[in-house]
Structure formats: C-alpha cells, structure tokens
Amino acid sequence: MQVAFLLLFYILSPFVILYLCHKYAFINKLGAVLMAYVVGIIIGNTGYFNGDAINQMQEIVMSVTIPLAIPLILYSSNLKKSFELAKSTFMSLLSALIALVVIVVLGYFIFKPIGNGNFSKISGLLVGVYTGGTPNLAALKMVLDVDVSTYLAIHTYDMVLSTLHLFFLMLIGKKMFELVLPKFVNQDNNIDDKWISEVAKDPYWGLLSKENRLPLLKAVGITFFIVAIGGGLMMLMPEKYQMAVFILSITALALVASTKDTIKDIPKTYELGMYLILIFSIVVASKADYRNFTNINPTIFYYVTFVVFGSMILHVLLAKIFKIDADTVIITSAALICSPPFVPVVAGALKNKALILPGITVGIVGYAIGNFLGFLISELLTLF
Incomplete structure (x- = not known):
C-alpha cells in the first residue's frame, strides 16, 4: 500500500507544482524544478516511506523517467536553425563551451582531493549541467553512476550559484560587460513565436488538452521505440560502458528524429519531457537524508563556484x-x-527580444551535446 501511494504521489505531484506555478507568480519565479526538490526532501524526511520495496520502486522510477525524458525534450530542437546561427552567436556559443571545458579541467586539478578516483564524475556532471541544465545533469548521473548525495549536493549548489549568476546578468551584467565588449547591433533577426512559446509564457498549461493527447501519444510511442533500440545497443557493449551507450544512443536517435517535421512539430513534447524530469527530481530528492544538507561539502561547493563564475569570466575574455x-x-x-527557459526573462531585462530565438537555439544545442561532452570530459580526466 505504501509503495502504491508513494508511486501515485510521484506521478501526480508535478501537476500540483505546475498548477501552483501557474497560479502564483512568486512560486513560478522559484521554478518548478526547485519546488520539486523541496517536495521530495519533505516527503523523504517524514520517516514514513522506507524499506526495500520502496527503494526498489524509486530506483525503477529514476531509471525509467530519464531515458523517456531525453528524446521528448529533444524532439522540438531544430538542428537546421542551430547551423544557421549568426556568426556572433555561434562564436559566443563556441567561446562559452571552450571556457567551460577549460575551467572544469583546471578546477579538477585545483580541487581534486588526493586519492579520490571518482572526482572526474563531478567534472562530467558540471560540464553537463552547464551545457544542458537539469536534464543532462540527471542523465549523466545515470551514465557516470554518481551516488545520490553527491548528485544532490551539486544540484543544490548549482541552484544557488546559478541564481546569483542570473541576477548578476540581469542587473549589472550589461553595464559591466559593455566596459570591455562592443554594444549589440540589431541584425533584424526573425523571432519564431512557436519556438518562444515552447519555453515561455506558461508553456505547461494545456499539456494534456484534448487536441494534444493523440499527438503526444504518438511521440511517446516513438520514444519507446528509440529507447528499445538504445537498450539493444547497450546489451552489445561491455558492462562498464552499457549505460553510457544507452543514454548517448537515445540522445543521438532523438536528434535524428527531430529532423522530421512530423515529429518536430508535435506540440508540448518538451513540456512532457520536463514533466518526467520533475518526477525524477522529486524521487531523487526524497531519497536524500536531510542531514546531508546541514553541512556544505566545501570542495564541491568551491569547485561549482569556480566553474560558474570562472567560465563566465573566461567567456568574456x-x-x-x-x-x-x-x-x-x-x-x-x-x-x-x-x-533555455530563462532566455526570454534575460532578453526582457536586456530589452532585446531579437536575441530570444538565438538564445533558445544555443540552449537546445546545449541539451544536444551536454551528455556527450560531459561523458567525454569525465572519461578523459580519469587518466590523470
């Protein structure tokens, strides 16, 4: 009975969270993912839900949600638009990725504790979260087999530091950056309203409306097919690389599927994928011991801080x-x-709507490459 109730809670609680985000502006500003972690921590530390059966159910839910979420999130990506980025946007993306990798690798050698052979996994997670956000962070947790306490520590520090980073960009970033960088010149970019609606203006509302149900069912069917292929490829690999091959193959197959207009144009696939991410977030947070949050892990905290602000500074240079x-x-x-969901917010603060579409495109590219890049950096750093 406990298992069934908790499973139902995991599935339905994101509906409540998204409704509250829709209803109350201050909750929406906190963000659905943060609210999901709060709910998970509360339910996990009641002391009521424990035991082998519940732990097994939690592991199954975590193992199912991420492989299904990744293709759904990527279906709405537009690879053609990614290759059509303006030169300045493309160079900014390239500079940001170079800066991130350089700072993550440098931080690895600065902060790595002596004898810690798993520190490269943290590096891989940081590359993933700062190219693709929570979806890639969650996927790489599975790929790199990161324990829950480390995952939650990184995600907690990331949420705090990313918020500070966001406030900096919105409040004083423009004035400071323009001291060393040229001012923006409008190149008359066309704004694609469909793309913007994917990540702004309460996009979850109407997720399961009557007109969206059948198309989304089709998307779910395609997703199961992709996951089945990924599972088959995984079984052909040595055990050490099975999860990596599984996640990376479904990422690649989803990107191929996104080139088909009949799939790319299915409404609300991104939102459905993020709904699964919310379920994952509640489950993983509910597995954490509250006592883990009372003591900051200074090494990881300093490493995350170094990556967030160090990569930004190097990006500017x-x-x-x-x-x-x-x-x-x-x-x-x-x-x-x-x-990407923060792009319209930041564009609004800059009073520059012309950069919404390029910004969202950059974020989607990050979703697409984050899993590959995070795994690659983690594997390379294991050699040192």
Missing part, C-alpha cells in the same frame, strides 16, 4: 578577442548556465 557584443554573451551565458 574570449568574447573580447572575437569582438562579440555584450548582449550576445549575456544571452549565451544565461542559456547554458541557467538553461
């Missing part, structure tokens, strides 16, 4: 070399460090 304007750097940083 590279942008100076490539003569990228301040607004483009800010929107790129917001898309990668904070994720």
Whole structure:
C-alpha cells in the first residue's frame, strides 16, 4: 500500500507544482524544478516511506523517467536553425563551451582531493549541467553512476550559484560587460513565436488538452521505440560502458528524429519531457537524508563556484578577442548556465527580444551535446 501511494504521489505531484506555478507568480519565479526538490526532501524526511520495496520502486522510477525524458525534450530542437546561427552567436556559443571545458579541467586539478578516483564524475556532471541544465545533469548521473548525495549536493549548489549568476546578468551584467565588449547591433533577426512559446509564457498549461493527447501519444510511442533500440545497443557493449551507450544512443536517435517535421512539430513534447524530469527530481530528492544538507561539502561547493563564475569570466575574455557584443554573451551565458527557459526573462531585462530565438537555439544545442561532452570530459580526466 505504501509503495502504491508513494508511486501515485510521484506521478501526480508535478501537476500540483505546475498548477501552483501557474497560479502564483512568486512560486513560478522559484521554478518548478526547485519546488520539486523541496517536495521530495519533505516527503523523504517524514520517516514514513522506507524499506526495500520502496527503494526498489524509486530506483525503477529514476531509471525509467530519464531515458523517456531525453528524446521528448529533444524532439522540438531544430538542428537546421542551430547551423544557421549568426556568426556572433555561434562564436559566443563556441567561446562559452571552450571556457567551460577549460575551467572544469583546471578546477579538477585545483580541487581534486588526493586519492579520490571518482572526482572526474563531478567534472562530467558540471560540464553537463552547464551545457544542458537539469536534464543532462540527471542523465549523466545515470551514465557516470554518481551516488545520490553527491548528485544532490551539486544540484543544490548549482541552484544557488546559478541564481546569483542570473541576477548578476540581469542587473549589472550589461553595464559591466559593455566596459570591455562592443554594444549589440540589431541584425533584424526573425523571432519564431512557436519556438518562444515552447519555453515561455506558461508553456505547461494545456499539456494534456484534448487536441494534444493523440499527438503526444504518438511521440511517446516513438520514444519507446528509440529507447528499445538504445537498450539493444547497450546489451552489445561491455558492462562498464552499457549505460553510457544507452543514454548517448537515445540522445543521438532523438536528434535524428527531430529532423522530421512530423515529429518536430508535435506540440508540448518538451513540456512532457520536463514533466518526467520533475518526477525524477522529486524521487531523487526524497531519497536524500536531510542531514546531508546541514553541512556544505566545501570542495564541491568551491569547485561549482569556480566553474560558474570562472567560465563566465573566461567567456568574456574570449568574447573580447572575437569582438562579440555584450548582449550576445549575456544571452549565451544565461542559456547554458541557467538553461533555455530563462532566455526570454534575460532578453526582457536586456530589452532585446531579437536575441530570444538565438538564445533558445544555443540552449537546445546545449541539451544536444551536454551528455556527450560531459561523458567525454569525465572519461578523459580519469587518466590523470
């Protein structure tokens, strides 16, 4: 009975969270993912839900939600638009990725505790979360077999530091960056309202409306097919690389599927994928011991801080070399460090709607490459 009730709670509680985000502006500003973690921590520390049967159910839910979420999130991506980015946006994206990898690798050698052979996993998680946000962080947790306490520590520190980073960009970033970078010149970008609606203006509302049910059922069917192929490929690999091959193969197959208009144009696939991410977030938070949050792990906290702000500074320096304007750097940083849903918010603060579409495109590219890049960096760092 406990298992069935808790499973039902995991499935339905995101509905309540999203309704509260829709109803109350201050909850919406906190964000659905943060609320999911709060709910999970509360339910997990009641002391009522424990035992082998519940632990087994939690592991199954976590193992199912992420592989299903990744394709759904990526179906609405547009690879063609990604290759059509303006030169300044593309160079800003490239500079940001270079800056992130350099700072993550440098931080690995600065903060790695002596004898800690698993510290490279943290590096991989940081690359993933600062290219693709929570979906890639959750996927790489599975790929790299990261324990729950480490995952939650990184996610907690990330939420705090990313919020500070976001406030900096919105409040004083433009004035500071324009001291060293050129000002933005409007190139008359066309704004794609469909894309913007995917990540702004209460996008979850109407997720299961009558007109969306059948198309979404089709998307779910395609997703199961992709996951089945990924599972088959996984079984052909040595055990050490099975999870990596599984996640990376479904990522690649989802990107291929997104090139088909009949799949890309299915409404609300991104939102359905993020709904599964919310379920995952509640489950993983409910498995955590509250006592883990009373003591900050200084090594991980300093490492995350170093990556968030160090990569931003290096990004600006590279942008100076490539003569990228301040607004483009800010929107790129917001898309990668904070994720695509924050792009319209930051664009609004900059009073520059022309950068919404490029910013969202940058974020979608981050979703697409984050799993690959995070796994690659983690594997390379194990050699040192």
